[in-house]
Amino acid sequence: MSLKGYIKLKIGSLLLSKRATKVVRAKAFSNFETARNIAVLFDATDTDNNTCARFLTNFFIENKIRFRALGFAKPYDVEDTTSAYSNTSFFTEKSFDITGFPIEEGLDDFIRTDFDILINICFKQNYFINSVIAFSVAKMKLGLRQNDVGYYDFMIDLNDDPFNCELFIEQLKHYLKIIKT
Secondary structure, three states: OOOHHHHHHHHEEEEEEEEOOOOOOOOOOEEEOOOOOEEEEEEEEOOHHHHHHHHHHHHHHOOOOOOEOOOOOOOHHHHHHHOOOOOOEEEHHHOOOOOEEEEOHHHHHHHOOOOOOOEEEOOOOOOHHHHHHHHHHOEEEEOOOOOOOOOOOOOEEEOOOOOOOOHHHHHHHHHHHHHOO
16 A cells, blocks of 8 residues: 555544544335345455455346446556456545545445445455445445444344355345345
8 A cells, every 4th residue: 555545544544433424314224126226345456355246246137136336446456457347346545535535436426326235245444445335325234244344234244254255145145135124
């Protein structure tokens, strides 16, 4: 990470919880039957997370579920990564200003889109992904239970096991099929 990225991370981390409280959104639970648009957030810098994102987006494609994916990538990998995914956009640490606030138009559009469900499949702490979750106006925010992230409406706990993509997606499908709105 660059020095400028490190500064963004430190300043942004200090301001994130305060800024997140100002986000106005309408909370609502959805399932696969009622959700009209789903967002998937993932870390494209991690091979396991990339694989998990592909499994999940393939599930959405097979079941004709409308989705949009957003991946965090390294600045020099964005162009190479973009061609490998469909219906997916990417952001980097350069998408944030020096105070850690999103400034890129595509990222801002993603954050302001009123998704029925936002699914974070990133299993490692990442300030930039956490800030997208915090600022998002999605009706339902879903992710893996982690100790210090409090921006979710629904969390899946894998019982402190190392992250298992297949188990996470299995649990995700299970709970989003049985939730009745």
